[in-house]
Amino acid sequence: MTMPHESLYERHRPVFERAQQACETRECWSPYPEMPDKYPDAPQAKAAGLQAFEAHRASGRYALDLPGVTGWVGEEVSPYTQQPLGIVYPQCDVDTLFAAAEKSMAGWAEAAIETRMGVLMQVLDTLYREHLFEIVHAVMHTAGQSYNMAYAGSGVNALDRGIEALVYAEQALRSVTPHARWQRRFGSAEIALEKTYRLVPRGVAVCFSCASFPTWNAWPSMMASLATGNPVIVKPHPATVLPMAITVRAFRHALQAAGFDPNLVTMALDTVADPIGKVLVKHPKTAIVDFTGSVRFGQWVEQNAHPAVCYTETAGCNTVVLESAPDLDAALRSLATTLCMFSAQMCTSPQNIYVPREGVDTPQGRVPFEEVARRLADAVQALTTEPKKAAMILAAIQSPQTLALLQQLQEDGARCGQVLLAPAAYPHPEFPQARTRTPLMLQVTTADRALYAQERFGPVSFVIACQDADDALAQATQDARTEGGLTAFLYSTREDYIARAEAAYARAGAQLTINLTGPMPLNFAAAYSDYHVTGLNPAGNATLTNLAFVAGRFGVVQSRRPITAGACS
């Protein structure tokens, strides 16, 4: 069995070593083409992917040879057709899943680091070569992402994040020498010990994936757990199962092909009516929890995961500070794009836009607050009026609950502030039944803090009048600190102000983008380069990837014994 594993590692070694280098320099790199059209033999691959997706729908039953199947469930509804996907998946007895996962560990935990790395690189490669466009359609018709975002954000970028997790896992594992010879005098005797250090996986990992962006968080989490020897039970959001079912099947096939127990990766499914999240977190065999999802359940997970270790991404109350700009229109265009991108259903989407009530300084003079708000709303509207353009950028709304939230917030906002933009369905050119909404934008003051000082998931933003630039920064960083913020965006021409903002956001633990304009989406997070959640505010601690994200997933257990007399020097 050794040969094929070694050859798997050797096959992927050039990419892995290039990825190690990228993680060190944090420069721009990816082994994958960023755009679907640049995928090898794109037309054929795209057609095959669509066909695979359609075959799942036609079959109606997603076959997964999981242990302990007790029934079949599936309640996915496509945001693009608002019709059920019509696919059911095996639902398994939870205790059977844990027992099978635990049983699967032994051979995997004892395999050489290279062996595990080779198999896992092979999984990522298989997902890329055989399932990428199948996953694109699966993500579109569950999460509601656009084709291009599903390809990039849920496809190749997620694969990159997976490789990145392997790089850091390998770094943490390699920091422990496997053997040592230790020799010292005690009194008149010389004691020589040989020591063996075993890297022991913590145990069964439960990986919760979310409804709107399943793979981008789950793949690196799964890689981090598996690379360090742990089995993974995937718990997809019941609204977005298919991308993870494809994932689980690909992992199981690759593991089995390499001679390992496929139950290293299984899936625990529930329904909205009958959730099993708490059962999984509190299961006595749960040793690791990766969670991406709602603030409410995420906080419960963080407080209740012990004795399991826990890596989370929950709230994203992300902020913008608009103080001054050399080209205000360029800044507003970039902000507008980011507010529209996937209808702001990203953990990195900005929500609270703080502007001094005196206005924003520009080379053309100070632009009053109301005009800034108006022009930003106009920029958003300009992106959403033409349906084809709107479809590409807004895509669809994942959950019907988001529509209810928008309506509620529009009413609340009209009462205490001003509605800059009211949300409306736009006609999707390809899917006339798509669940769509243009963004809701509200103009408020800091007196309305109750309205915006929490994550309002979906296409809603607040333009907030502040006392002055210092107040804007204080308010914005307070949001990150107290409500949890992943990203932050700043426009300023004053270097002293920028320096203060960098320091303040560093303390608040939010990743800051400064004065970025042009075609790069403001909240684009590049694998191997941009760190994710910082662990420094309530948004969670899944940094994707640093040493802290991997080092707690295994322990070091040693054994030591005397070296026989003859071997002593």
Added chain:
Amino acid sequence: MTMPHESLYERHRPVFERAQQACETRECWSPYPEMPDKYPDAPQAKAAGLQAFEAHRASGRYALDLPGVTGWVGEEVSPYTQQPLGIVYPQCDVDTLFAAAEKSMAGWAEAAIETRMGVLMQVLDTLYREHLFEIVHAVMHTAGQSYNMAYAGSGVNALDRGIEALVYAEQALRSVTPHARWQRRFGSAEIALEKTYRLVPRGVAVCFSCASFPTWNAWPSMMASLATGNPVIVKPHPATVLPMAITVRAFRHALQAAGFDPNLVTMALDTVADPIGKVLVKHPKTAIVDFTGSVRFGQWVEQNAHPAVCYTETAGCNTVVLESAPDLDAALRSLATTLCMFSAQMCTSPQNIYVPREGVDTPQGRVPFEEVARRLADAVQALTTEPKKAAMILAAIQSPQTLALLQQLQEDGARCGQVLLAPAAYPHPEFPQARTRTPLMLQVTTADRALYAQERFGPVSFVIACQDADDALAQATQDARTEGGLTAFLYSTREDYIARAEAAYARAGAQLTINLTGPMPLNFAAAYSDYHVTGLNPAGNATLTNLAFVAGRFGVVQSRRPITAGACS
């Protein structure tokens, strides 16, 4: 201010780099002499240390210029004299301590890694050069350790653990590049960003030190937090304050001398009657908790520390499996020594000794269970009958509660098993009033599991008759898995059995020592070589030191901004 810091780092660089090498190879190394007599100018240093200790007692007030002092408390009683030490220490308003700690962070967090490393190496060096024998007496007269153990285990070994923590902290910090240049095409535009990655400390760390072994855990914990930029509030056990007060003063002096805020290290004191542990753990500013202490409070800490990260060492239900031995007497002598060492008041002391009821195989034939138990008890007794020898190995009993526990267990043991050795005070040759007890040894069966399946802190051990060798291993590893075990000890001549034991203890997460005899104490844990708690069972997760012990103490926060047009290539 840059010069002196750089020169501090340069001064300690040779030792630091040698320590890095030792952590990589895990070979035997220390910059310090292991025995007090080998300390430079030992007679003078020993006298000065005693004098310093006596001066604290004579003064009665331990001066520490802490913020928010509200009163003076101190209730230490020397285990050697059973008289109060008569020293009071400043007690501070908790909120004032946290505010001062938080305020102290800024300059320290922004200092270069070399600067922090240099200052912290200087602290360790100062503790070694100026306070070592003062700490020896402070540890003796609070924890009850012997002179030699206080020198080694609470002195130089603890310093080594501190350096080791710095090595791993540096490794984790260095794994993040401070700057990157990132460039990519988006459509027709080339975007070039400069990225800055800040290593941001999590915030205020609370470090609980325990009554019996304060410095060995606290120093590396403090180093791990401080090296990664966090201030530390030390919370000593009220019975053992002086060693930590000396520590806190040394840190504060060194920090201040290097131009930093001394409030980076402060002390929060309580009394047995009015504990503040929970207040500290649940304080809104607490970001890190290091805890060494009782199982009961430790479990509360683990369950309630969130959102703080938490590193613990709690239970140590440590086990021995005695299956076969080429030299049974040598094995029993080593076990006896370890059962006596500091009256088994060490987290690594064995407690549960599993022996097949059929007996133990030796070259001279099978030795019946009862004879093994008897000979082990005789070996313990042989170490404890001569007062001078007993004093060196047993030292004193830290807490009066331990005496009550011994009495209770002796009664319980007599009821369900057999008392192999009854505890008795022995006359300490130097301190006639010393609180001393020879070990309690009970012979029981696995039916008496309720009696021994938990940590019984103090000089008590159980020789447990098992069905056979397999049962012995199963019972022993179950203790570690379910009750928490740090160490384990195995005697066997069968390589297949040894291999199974290594695998079983690895899964149970206990550090295993195999077939060790001779003058090295079985539970001696060498810095730079032996890992401590594994995180794989309820004994805690303070591995002292690996990457997991340091990597969660800081976050990575980035800022990124476009490189101005001229700089783009």
